[in-house]
Amino acid sequence: MxxxxxxxxxxxxxxxxxxxxxxxxxxxxxxxxxxxxxxxxxxxxxxxxxxxxxxxxxxxxxxxxxxxxxxxxxxxxxxxxxxxxxxxxxxxxxxxxxxxxxxxxxxxxxxxxxxxxxxxxxxxxxxxxxxxxxxxxxxxxxxxxxxxxxxxxxxxxxxxxxxxxxxxxxxxxxxxxxxxxxxxxxxxxxxxxxxxxxxxxxxxxxxxxxxxNRLSPQRELYNAAIRLPENERFVRRENAANGFYSCGWLFQPEIQFNFNQLFGWLSGADFLRAKAVMHTNEGVYMFNAENGVLSVNEVPLQSSDEILDSRIEVIDDKKILADEVEQVLLGVIIK
CATH class of the missing domain: 3.40.50.300 (P-loop containing nucleotide triphosphate hydrolases)
Structure with missing residues (x-):
């Protein structure tokens, strides 16, 4: 059986x-x-x-x-x-x-x-x-x-x-x-x-x-391990349904972010939800924020090699000013 x-x-x-x-x-x-x-x-x-x-x-x-x-x-x-x-x-x-x-x-x-x-x-x-x-x-x-x-x-x-x-x-x-x-x-x-x-x-x-009120996927499947084309440093994707909005960015793995500046921005960011896994100058970190309350955890060394890129997603019940958020993210890149 x-x-x-x-x-x-x-x-x-x-x-x-x-x-x-x-x-x-x-x-x-x-x-x-x-x-x-x-x-x-x-x-x-x-x-x-x-x-x-x-x-x-x-x-x-x-x-x-x-x-x-x-x-x-x-x-x-x-x-x-x-x-x-x-x-x-x-x-x-x-x-x-x-x-x-x-x-x-x-x-x-x-x-x-x-x-x-x-x-x-x-x-x-x-x-x-x-x-x-x-x-x-x-x-x-x-x-x-x-x-x-x-x-x-x-x-x-x-x-x-x-x-x-x-x-x-x-x-x-x-x-x-x-x-x-x-x-x-x-x-x-x-x-x-x-x-x-x-x-x-x-x-x-x-x-x-x-x-x-269906939340219809924009694509049938998404490969989490996909790599960006070499000529693209990052991509941005947006979604909206049922009065909620999301905006996310995926960055090439060699791009490194300033941990302290990223931490400071996410600590005060006014979003319902923000999640990120980012390559920083202090290692690979997970950021998890809800209504401005931020938690941060380092990805163990044995797992960090599997994180192929940096990803961040913000969700809110009002339209996200994506261009402004993007400029903040670009401004905390070290290299």
Whole structure:
């Protein structure tokens, strides 16, 4: 009898810490198992795959939209290639924070995949501080990411207080039937045992919203390891949908940035979200900013050689002044 591949969707809105949580899981997975990750990002450049290289993950990326859109073709192609090439013991799917997981679930339960994958619990991460912010609570995708969860996880709890804990507990208690489980964690510290909780069927609050507001990928697939033509020092890519905007840059690997100047700019940058993996004069660093709060991590030496270029992506709910941002980036280049 053919063994089905355990598969989980880990979802959550922009900046909730999905990539950090998946990195934690990969660091603590059984040594003898191969885990593969399918990553989808709203932005066109693709940052999360580069971030996951720090844990030597098998990653396939579909940037530039929602992987379930355009009849699910981008997702199916990427997933099929990943299964064929990595032969994983487990698959984790990370949809864009602006995406809707319902059609992804439907695809994974549909014809062909029902004989290949064992779809287990969908885990939705929540920043409890956002439960009092109408920009999030009134967002249809935010609502349905929570509705479709089998497991709800409050993340970033190290910066939360008692009112946020109460808001999360009230949310968990509001579901009938109840969720499989709910947890309160810091730094995306998911327990791998939660992945094996069962999947259940759920009803969404906004069943037609995603069909009317598709985040269609600009390209069917994107190769994260692609190199720029030698005569191009960088490229810029932009995307917009559902009231959100993204702008990303990819730079040749020999271009080096001033770490201190880059750090200073990102610390004060007024974007909902900014992510980067950059070659700097102090090494290769990952930058992760949400609403002006910046975290920085050095890429280990054994992984930094795999980072073939510098990438940065910014996302906002207002149009991004791309030319101005680009001039800032060009101004902090050392060589």
């Amino acid at each position: 053919k063994t089905l591949i355990p598969t989980n969707i880990i979802t959550g809105f922009l900046g909730v810490g999905k990539t950090t949580a998946i990195t934690h899981l990969l660091k603590h997975k059984p040594q003898d198992e191969i885990w593969s990750v399918l990553v989808n990002e709203f932005g066109e450049i693709g940052i999360d795959g580069a971030m996951l290289k720090s844990v030597n993950a098998n990653v396939r990326e579909v940037p530039g939209g929602c992987i379930c859109c355009v009849a699910g073709l981008p997702m199916k192609i990427a997933l099929n290639m990943m299964i064929a090439t990595t032969k994983p013991d487990r698959i984790i799917i990370e949809p864009t924070g602006l995406g809707h997981p319902e059609e992804i679930i439907n695809t994974l339960l549909g014809e062909y995949y029902d004989t290949v994958l064992d779809l287990r619990a969908t885990i939705t991460l929540i920043d409890p501080r956002k439960l009092g912010d109408s920009r999030y609570t009134e967002n249809a995708n935010f609502q349905d990411q929570i509705a479709l969860a089998d497991v709800l996880v409050a993340n970033k709890t190290d910066v939360c207080g008692e009112p946020e804990r109460l808001a999360f507990d009230n949310l968990v208690a509001s579901f009938e039937p109840p969720k499989q489980a709910a947890f309160w964690v810091e730094q995306g510290a998911l327990d791998a045992a939660w992945l094996d909780l069962p999947r259940t069927d759920h009803s969404v609050k906004n069943p037609q919203h995603h069909k009317k």
